Each structure stands twice: as structure tokens, then as C-alpha cells.
Amino acid sequence: MATHLRSAGKKCTVIGGSGFLGQHMVEQLLKKGYTVNVFDIQKRFDNDRVQFFLGDLCDKEALLPALQGVSVAFHCASPAPSSDNRELFYKVNFMGTKAVVEACKEAGVQKLVLTSSASVVFEGTDIKNGSEDLPYAKNPIDYYTETKILQEKEVLSANDPDNNFFTTAIRPHGIFGPRDPQLVPILVQAAKSGKMKFIIGDGKNLVDFTYVENVVHGHILAAENLQKDSALCGKAFHITNDEPVPFWAFMSRILTGLNYDPPKYHIPYWLAYYLALFLSLALWLLSPLVTIKPTFTPMRVALAGTFHYYSCERAKRDMGYKPVVSLDEAIDRTLQSYPHLRRAKA
Numbered sequence: 001m002a003t004h005l006r007s008a009g010k011k012c013t014v015i016g017g018s019g020f021l022g023q024h025m026v027e028q029l030l031k032k033g034y035t036v037n038v039f040d041i042q043k044r045f046d047n048d049r050v051q052f053f054l055g056d057l058c059d060k061e062a063l064l065p066a067l068q069g070v071s072v073a074f075h076c077a078s079p080a081p082s083s084d085n086r087e088l089f090y091k092v093n094f095m096g097t098k099a100v101v102e103a104c105k106e107a108g109v110q111k112l113v114l115t116s117s118a119s120v121v122f123e124g125t126d127i128k129n130g131s132e133d134l135p136y137a138k139n140p141i142d143y144y145t146e147t148k149i150l151q152e153k154e155v156l157s158a159n160d161p162d163n164n165f166f167t168t169a170i171r172p173h174g175i176f177g178p179r180d181p182q183l184v185p186i187l188v189q190a191a192k193s194g195k196m197k198f199i200i201g202d203g204k205n206l207v208d209f210t211y212v213e214n215v216v217h218g219h220i221l222a223a224e225n226l227q228k229d230s231a232l233c234g235k236a237f238h239i240t241n242d243e244p245v246p247f248w249a250f251m252s253r254i255l256t257g258l259n260y261d262p263p264k265y266h267i268p269y270w271l272a273y274y275l276a277l278f279l280s281l282a283l284w285l286l287s288p289l290v291t292i293k294p295t296f297t298p299m300r301v302a303l304a305g306t307f308h309y310y311s312c313e314r315a316k317r318d319m320g321y322k323p324v325v326s327l328d329e330a331i332d333r334t335l336q337s338y339p340h341l342r343r344a345k346a
């Protein structure tokens, strides 16, 4: 059945709909004929076709009005990974997700699609073509990842076919695209301050970077295929561009596309890692006197210097997923969307 026919008359709520991924979700859902509510702690755009509900997802009572008459809830809210605030991550990603599950059940929502992360299995060492059967990280690389694991377990275990409540989790990796506040802006900031001169390791490590429209496509397919006895119930799915790329080739392509020089000197992985660790320790010791957010963190070094790419075969098999935008096209569209970050040619 055509997607637009299946989605006719469907009403959904995007929790975190003001965010980078959330806004792209809203745009595609509207295009596909969904009626869309947004629930978020902040309002970041205006659209007459969207009903906004402002509130904190940790508050079940605040969530309930946004879920009335809704058949699908997409939960893509999270504090930013860079905040590195353990208490906040625990409160929002774990306790807040429990509130989301409770509110969905109470409001009679039938399907809950969580945006998890492929990082839930990443411990800072190589993962090549990892499947969803890899165990959760025993030593997650940061508090963000630690609470994404708790969150995913909470949502998947809430799947309850007997009570007509179905849950699934999408695990994207390295989302990028227009309006992303993270990857390209942080990279350009680092280049401007002369910090993008070094390639960590030999530069051959393959990584997934996933265009935001492919991630959205995976979420919508998941919602449309999630039903009683389907293979999606209570399961997690990687959604990637299915084109792993050397981390440093990708970074260099973004930098040169915006007229910045690509990194060219190599620094051994372990040296970079211990330097970043030493820097974090020094900044932690100085934190009572001054707060500085480093660009160069052990977590980023691990992401920049190891292989971490994942198989999306399960999503292809169980929901008919296939990326809709190629990596080349995705990079071009992304570069065009950041004219303000482009360096003027000398």
C-alpha cells in the first residue's frame, strides 16, 4: 500500500519536535499527510499546521494533552551530548522516558518510536559493520550514552501487544544535514581557532555519517510497520546511510567545501587520547575557578580515531528501509545550507 494512503488520517506527536532531527521529522510527516503535534521544552519554529505543546517531558501531566487522540508518538528529545551533565541526562533520558511511556499508555497511544543511538554499543574501540545483536556497552563512553542505554531498555521492554501498545527504537549514527547545531558548526569553530590541523591515527577508520532525511525516513517506516506480531515490536534498528566513509575524509570534505584547509599532519591515536584525558583532568581541577568547554575531549578523540560503522540489514529486511539520499548528495545539500559558515576566499 502506498505510504500516503497508509498514513491518511494519522495523528502523531513529535516529542523533541523543536530540535534538529525533530524539525526534519515534522516537515516530512506533514508532507506525508500526518497531523502533527509537537511537544518540547522550547518553541523554535512557527508553523500553522502544527500544534505546539510546551513542557518538560519529565512531567507526565504536561505530556498528556499532547498525546490525546494520537496513534504514534516519536520520542526524539534529549539534552545535548555536549552538556555532559549526568544529573540532567539521568532525569530526562531515563526518568523522563519512563514518564513518556506512562503518558502514552494512559492516553491510549498505540505506537512509540524512540530515537536511540548506535552509540549504545560503543565503548571507544573498533566496531565494524556492527549488528543490533552486539551487547550494550558495559563501559559507555559518557553519561549521555549511559542514559541512552537505560532509555532504550525502558522503551523496548514496555512493548505490550496484549494491551495494544507497541514500541521500537531507531539507532541512528552521526546525523548531519541542514540546521544541525553540532557536527558542522563545531568542526568549523575548531578550524577557525586553528585546531583542525591533525588527523588522529592513520585516517583510515571507517565511520557512519547519516543524512537527517534518511534518519527521518527510517523513523516513519518504523511507525508504519510497527503492529501486532511484526518483527519490529520491542526491537532496535540501525539506520545509516549504508556508505561508511573514512572519518577524516568526511571531515576534510566538509572543511574544504566551506573553504577551510583540511587537516594534514598525523598524530598517534593513543597520544591524542591521553592528551585529551590530561586536558579534561586539568579543566576539572580548574573548574571551581573557571569553566571552559574543550573541543578536544576523550570522547571525541575516540569517535575520531576508531572504526564505528553499523549494518542496517535488519531495517532493510523488516521495514523495507533503503537510504533515500546518497552520501554525496547529502554532503552537497549540507554544505549549501551553511552559507554563513563559509570562509570568504582570500
Ligand SMILES: NC(=O)c1ccc[n+]([C@@H]2O[C@H](COP(=O)([O-])OP(=O)(O)OC[C@H]3O[C@@H](n4cnc5c(N)ncnc54)[C@H](O)[C@@H]3O)[C@@H](O)[C@H]2O)c1
Residues within 6 Å of the ligand: 015, 016, 017, 018, 019, 020, 021, 022, 039, 040, 041, 042, 055, 056, 057, 058, 075, 076, 077, 078, 079, 080, 092, 096, 115, 116, 117, 118, 148, 171, 172, 173, 174, 175, 176, 181, 182
Ligand atoms: N545528532 C546526532 O548525531 C544523533 C545521533 C544519534 C542519536 N541522536 C538522538 O536523536 C535525538 C535528537 O537529537 P538532535 O540532534 O535533534 O538533538 P537536539 O538537541 O537538536 O534536539 C533535542 C530536542 O529535545 C528537546 N528537549 C530536551 N530536553 C527536553 C525536556 N526535558 N522536555 C522536552 N523537550 C526536551 C530540546 O529542546 C530539543 O528541541 C536525541 O534523542 C539524540 O540522542 C542524535
Ligand SMILES: CC(C)CCC[C@@H](C)[C@H]1CC[C@H]2C3=C(CC[C@]12C)[C@@]1(C)CC[C@H](O)[C@@H](C(=O)O)[C@@H]1CC3
Residues within 6 Å of the ligand: 081, 117, 118, 119, 120, 172, 173, 174, 175, 182, 183, 186, 187, 190, 295, 296, 300, 301, 303, 304
Ligand atoms: C575536534 C574533532 C576531533 C572532531 C569534531 C567533530 C565532532 C564535533 C563530531 C564528529 C562525530 C560526531 C558525533 C557526535 C557528536 C559530534 C561529533 C563528535 C555524537 C556523539 C552525537 C550524539 C550521537 O548520539 C552520536 C551517535 O551515536 O551518532 C554522535 C556520534 C558522532
